[in-house]
Amino acid sequence: MKLIIAIIQPDKLEEVKEELYKKEVNLITVSEVLGHGRQKGVTEIYRGAKESGNLLRKIRLEIAVNENFVEPTIKAIINGAKTGETGDGKIFVLDLKECIRIRTEERGSLAIG
Amino acid sequence: MKLIIAIIQPDKLEEVKEELYKKEVNLITVSEVLGHGRQKGVTEIYRGAKESGNLLRKIRLEIAVNENFVEPTIKAIINGAKTGETGDGKIFVLDLKECIRIRTEERGSLAIG
Amino acid sequence: MKLIIAIIQPDKLEEVKEELYKKEVNLITVSEVLGHGRQKGVTEIYRGAKESGNLLRKIRLEIAVNENFVEPTIKAIINGAKTGETGDGKIFVLDLKECIRIRTEERGSLAIG
Amino acid sequence: MVNSGDTAWVLISAGLVMLMTPGLAFFYGGMVRKKNMLSILMQCFIIMCVLSLQWVLFGYSLSFAPGKGFWGGFAWLGLQGVGLEPYADYAATIPHQAFMIYQAMFAIITPALIIGAFAERMKFSAFLIFTLIWATFVYDPICHWVWGVGGWLKNLGALDFAGGTVVHISAGIGALVTALFIGRRKNLDSNIPAPHNLPFVVLGTGLLWFGWFGFNAGSALAANGLAVNAFVVTNTSAASAGLSWALLEWFRNGKPTMFGAASGIVAGLVAITPAAGFVSVIPAIAIGALVSLFCFTAVSIIKPKFGYDDSLDAFGVHCIGGIWGALATGLFASKAVNPAGADGLFFGNPKQFLVQGLAVLITLAYASIATFIIYKLIDLFIGVRVPEKDELMGLDLTQHHERAYTVLE
Amino acid sequence: MVNSGDTAWVLISAGLVMLMTPGLAFFYGGMVRKKNMLSILMQCFIIMCVLSLQWVLFGYSLSFAPGKGFWGGFAWLGLQGVGLEPYADYAATIPHQAFMIYQAMFAIITPALIIGAFAERMKFSAFLIFTLIWATFVYDPICHWVWGVGGWLKNLGALDFAGGTVVHISAGIGALVTALFIGRRKNLDSNIPAPHNLPFVVLGTGLLWFGWFGFNAGSALAANGLAVNAFVVTNTSAASAGLSWALLEWFRNGKPTMFGAASGIVAGLVAITPAAGFVSVIPAIAIGALVSLFCFTAVSIIKPKFGYDDSLDAFGVHCIGGIWGALATGLFASKAVNPAGADGLFFGNPKQFLVQGLAVLITLAYASIATFIIYKLIDLFIGVRVPEKDELMGLDLTQHHERAYTVLE
Amino acid sequence: MVNSGDTAWVLISAGLVMLMTPGLAFFYGGMVRKKNMLSILMQCFIIMCVLSLQWVLFGYSLSFAPGKGFWGGFAWLGLQGVGLEPYADYAATIPHQAFMIYQAMFAIITPALIIGAFAERMKFSAFLIFTLIWATFVYDPICHWVWGVGGWLKNLGALDFAGGTVVHISAGIGALVTALFIGRRKNLDSNIPAPHNLPFVVLGTGLLWFGWFGFNAGSALAANGLAVNAFVVTNTSAASAGLSWALLEWFRNGKPTMFGAASGIVAGLVAITPAAGFVSVIPAIAIGALVSLFCFTAVSIIKPKFGYDDSLDAFGVHCIGGIWGALATGLFASKAVNPAGADGLFFGNPKQFLVQGLAVLITLAYASIATFIIYKLIDLFIGVRVPEKDELMGLDLTQHHERAYTVLE
Numbered sequence A, B, C: 001m002k003l004i005i006a007i008i009q010p011d012k013l014e015e016v017k018e019e020l021y022k023k024e025v026n027l028i029t030v031s032e033v034l035g036h037g038r039q040k041g042v043t044e045i046y047r048g049a050k051e052s053g054n055l056l057r058k059i060r061l062e063i064a065v066n067e068n069f070v071e072p073t074i075k076a077i078i079n080g081a082k083t084g085e086t087g088d089g090k091i092f093v094l095d096l097k098e099c100i101r102i103r104t105e106e107r108g109s110l111a112i113g
Numbered sequence D, E, F: 001m002v003n004s005g006d007t008a009w010v011l012i013s014a015g016l017v018m019l020m021t022p023g024l025a026f027f028y029g030g031m032v033r034k035k036n037m038l039s040i041l042m043q044c045f046i047i048m049c050v051l052s053l054q055w056v057l058f059g060y061s062l063s064f065a066p067g068k069g070f071w072g073g074f075a076w077l078g079l080q081g082v083g084l085e086p087y088a089d090y091a092a093t094i095p096h097q098a099f100m101i102y103q104a105m106f107a108i109i110t111p112a113l114i115i116g117a118f119a120e121r122m123k124f125s126a127f128l129i130f131t132l133i134w135a136t137f138v139y140d141p142i143c144h145w146v147w148g149v150g151g152w153l154k155n156l157g158a159l160d161f162a163g164g165t166v167v168h169i170s171a172g173i174g175a176l177v178t179a180l181f182i183g184r185r186k187n188l189d190s191n192i193p194a195p196h197n198l199p200f201v202v203l204g205t206g207l208l209w210f211g212w213f214g215f216n217a218g219s220a221l222a223a224n225g226l227a228v229n230a231f232v233v234t235n236t237s238a239a240s241a242g243l244s245w246a247l248l249e250w251f252r253n254g255k256p257t258m259f260g261a262a263s264g265i266v267a268g269l270v271a272i273t274p275a276a277g278f279v280s281v282i283p284a285i286a287i288g289a290l291v292s293l294f295c296f297t298a299v300s301i302i303k304p305k306f307g308y309d310d311s312l313d314a315f316g317v318h319c320i321g322g323i324w325g326a327l328a329t330g331l332f333a334s335k336a337v338n339p340a341g342a343d344g345l346f347f348g349n350p351k352q353f354l355v356q357g358l359a360v361l362i363t364l365a366y367a368s369i370a371t372f373i374i375y376k377l378i379d380l381f382i383g384v385r386v387p388e389k390d391e392l393m394g395l396d397l398t399q400h401h402e403r404a405y406t407v408l409e
């Protein structure tokens, strides 16, 4: 099992979700984050005081999947989020040792989906 | 060492915290996330425009523990968060390679607690 | 490759960022979290009703790095965030199995930076 | 004869009192959890809609049409005969409809006060029916008794300048009945919900203070010395009560809070309401300072002790504050301030104090019983409380299919 | 001779109407996405600045200086000859400048209404130029025709008490032209953006309702019975429309919403605007109840069908509501309410209804064509819409280099 | 003899000025970090409470009781002899208490302006004591000198229509002394904190603009031509300054900002305050346009250069703006506008300009020294600044044990 973390552009969430559903990846956790990367931010100015606005709004996805779903999930995220512009984001894949569904206390692969 | 991530219902946070403290798991990090899963959301309507409200508010817990605390922590979360209704959430367990306490620069097991 | 997660004091973010840039760690993801730990919170009182304010505002950093960057990154975070007071926070290091840059679909080490 | 200055004053006062209900919406709305914010705002604004209509259609007639009985009767239904000429028995220098619309704003805010008691768990449909019936069978009669031509409490000599009994006690005791009838919110013990947005509470407080000048000074129904007196004592009592609540917290909890000061300000405004046209500035300081003591005790000592869930303290602030205000009028009232008024106990007229007490008791008795009966009936037919699942998910999503704030975008 | 009561009323009314633009700023601002909040507020406040100056420098002269032609002419440029003595042709009991500044507030809010159509995608520079030209070449002439001494629509006998045609139809149709000209926002289909802060929308609604008393009752230009009538019907129509919109949603979507009630309230205020000084309370209920039916249909059925992106429904609410109000004036107007007015169709004078219809058509025709030409010109020179990249990142950061809310601290 | 129109106008003006302090609370509150939001609101509202009481008990007497000395003396303590009959020396057509309560609102907002200088780091207890002493020993005397019967600056012929010296210069220079005395906020260099909620800043701006009509036009103390003139120039100056600040930013930083426009609007309102009853509309445009130039320079060039932490620019906007306004009065004042006033330099009376300059210098000198002494004393006894730990955690939690917004629920 793997835990896939993806950082994407805020306005790409809908498309990524649609792509994921197509691949039958229906269970996801989403949160709002700020990212600093290659993409340049806009300088903010408050009463003359400049702030290098180097933190940009991004969306963070967290998706636990079984091995056979890893590649499809990655593909789906890329299909939904890729524009070719800097700022598209990243996907991180981690090993998932255990997964438990609280409602049923099931464990492992069948708890994932 | 393990890093335990749990997604629970917002109104279960207090109970889960109490359960965790009982098991002497006192150090936790909490954040607000949105989840999409089996649990159905409510459709939102703004001036006639419908939005399938498929993202529900959830709470995300992040807890780093030593091996001997893994099962107690899982139990505690289940005790606090389980209602048997869809939407109760999931627990994910990851391998934690290293842990550092910034204040003391201690590493490993003793930095966890 | 490793995924480094750090929980720091809110007012330390700027200093930590500067330290990271010095070490040429320029790509980071930041989010706001609440933490419960040794540091005591302030009790909140609303019309006489007390609330043990045991959740304190913290900043969460997520940084994916190549092996040779792990130690420098940890050092940088400590340099920026350490005050010696309880509440300084923690650093967690996880194994990162794969990393993909969405824009280029590059994978592995070169996708990290 | 219509006087332009008086008319201007009553019209702008009507506007100010109208603004109090949106003010109340934010005062209350800021106190609840995010997931119930819109339900509070909606309840306040729907009340503004429904009761504005009820008032012109029959509410005004029931409340103010001349009559000696339970109600003012039906002579003025649909504002028949309520024209643009003055109606001297109520106000000799402004168009009759100016008085009518000014009073409409009082009829609106009164039931809105009760929202504080059933916040976060009332079914919207039940709320709507409750409001309409309550306004008609509780507010309109009491209003007639106290202010209407031929009203029997008026004839009894009870003083209520701007609505201590009519508005605050009737709604406040209604709130207590509500809290007892509808019961506590779910898992209240595991976590007492903190106000989700205190700046909104403060915004509401500011608008209420501002609007209350129209509420009290407008009740002079003319731009004259009496209005000025009401204006001055209103501001003084609010200030005195705000400070006194903050100091009470300071001594008792170690720190004064903004939420506390805001609560005190509102309590001070409530307490001075019945007295504004009868007392002078120094008594106003006392009235304000003491009301915070009473309300603070009710809210943070008595309420937790008895465990009723008067969620936003509509009873604790408005009923307690209103009672104190009505009685204080019986203590501090002075003909020196208002010859048309009466002297109170401290000015050698104990009878007035007793009359005030009597008016309070009658209002408490009638409003509580009537409110209970109304709930019983509604509960019988459609039920007053939302299912637990909806309560947990929040009323905004479940009752209105909308969310106050976006989380992601 | 200056009357102090009338002057007080017109001055405070001017203040109330001024407050409507900040109210509109929050009403609109709460509907957009976080990233565009400040752009809406900025557009509203810059309009307050720019048009206040335009008005005293030449706008007032173009609109109100006596004259039979397209404009009122230049006699009063820089307020020459506009002094502190009454100018009887407009208002005999208040200083001329009081009338001038009261009208200034109308000139400000009218173009601000159009913001609802180009929200979230208009270039700030283009917006600024558009506003100035539109106010000068669309608002000022129409204002002169309908209200100015010698205005030809006025001479025609068209009734518009407080700005149904002048304000709401002109801005509302301008909004439709805007939406068609500037086009839809980016990826609107993948996700319809939810209002980022509905409590702000409600705050705006409250301020608009409050301010509208000045807008309509102030238009009597005196604190008299007429003002009172306008005040009463304004409140009644708002209430009736707010309730009716909520009920429509209830039947159609299963639940009433706060956003819907707020939309209805504003629609009700729009519809009663031209009628406020001519109709009585019962017709006001009908005007309000029906306007929500029309606007609700326009907003949630017609708009999606045709797919134009009138983002915040400036056309759907103000143009539709304004048309209905202008026609309703032709139906319900009665000399019994205002002898200086006229009787409408239902009071035996069909001619009035036709005149109203004519005035509507002329306003629609002129405003739409003029608005289109203005856009064409601006687009030619500097372009009206921001680049897609900026639209995605949001106007706050890209047009103003600032953020409405901090995310981390 | 009491005039109902004038009384209505002064009462509503008092209400409007009262509303300015909540407006200021949001204007300032939106600028600080989340963790300090409530501390700002609390400071503003506690000032409303404390000074309302100080004023009726002794502040009004010290300020306005007839007397030639440092103060107005104690004749009117507890409002003895301040009744509901007019007091002709101040206002012949309204009840004396109407004048008193109207002035109370000025006494409240003045110290509240200083909050901008010690925001985010002042101890609440020290703040409370400071405010009370400052109001008594700085505001009350200056108020007496300039406006009181027998006040020596008044006799000198200094013109200050609505409080340029009394309100803005005294508080503004007090703010500079504050900033220098209390020192910079912690780690300001690593990150300049961005305003946590600019929409609240804008809300405050809207309420301030609205309230300022009462502040300036109300100062005519009658609903007459003078009030109208003040109303018109107030609106014009605010507009001119708001636009001018935005344009300055546009040229200097590439983009105009909402925060900038809001700052300009307030600066324009400050500058016109002393002049509102003496200048006409065209000069008002100049006064507004230039004040933004001066304040913008002070705020975004001088302040960073010298490095004092006038956190929310109370000095940069109110002192600089107030000085310019007072001097501009000496330039643009004209008897044509107000026969009771004087001609300024541009109308052939250079002396007036010198008198204005003198009044400014005296106010600056006295207020700065007195403010410094007050801080020294308080610092000696209890200390003015919170411990660093508390400053980092935020004043809401550490000074008031509450949080403005819930994070999780």
Ligand SMILES: Nc1ncnc2c1ncn2[C@@H]1O[C@H](COP(=O)(O)OP(=O)(O)O)[C@@H](O)[C@H]1O
Pocket: A007, A034, A035, A036, A037, A038, A039, A056, A058, A085, A086, A087, A088, A089, A090, C027, C028, C029, C030, C062, C063, C064, C065, C101, C102, C103, C112, C113
């Ligand atoms: N190594 C990394 N660790 C953590 N977050 C990262 C890393 N690299 C990228 N990110 C996240 O991805 C976002 C996009 O990265 P950026 O460099 O701007 O564009 P691109 O990935 O297209 O080069 C960043 O804002 C940041 O949030």
Ligand SMILES: Nc1ncnc2c1ncn2[C@@H]1O[C@H](COP(=O)(O)OP(=O)(O)O)[C@@H](O)[C@H]1O
Pocket: A027, A028, A029, A030, A062, A063, A064, A065, A101, A102, A103, A112, A113, B007, B034, B035, B036, B037, B038, B039, B056, B058, B085, B086, B087, B088, B089, B090
């Ligand atoms: N595979 C997954 N990956 C990421 N998050 C998940 C996953 N499965 C569940 N979740 C989170 O858990 C929440 C609850 O899951 P849901 O399917 O609604 O209920 P249940 O777990 O009881 O079947 C979801 O809203 C989502 O946030």
Ligand SMILES: Nc1ncnc2c1ncn2[C@@H]1O[C@H](COP(=O)(O)OP(=O)(O)O)[C@@H](O)[C@H]1O
Pocket: B027, B028, B029, B030, B062, B063, B064, B065, B101, B102, B103, B112, B113, C007, C034, C035, C036, C037, C038, C039, C056, C058, C085, C086, C087, C088, C089, C090
């Ligand atoms: N084992 C843990 N798991 C998850 N989060 C932790 C853990 N230990 C500490 N944290 C986070 O670090 C923050 C600081 O920890 P705390 O104990 O208060 O100070 P210190 O680390 O200096 O002892 C906590 O608020 C919490 O958010």
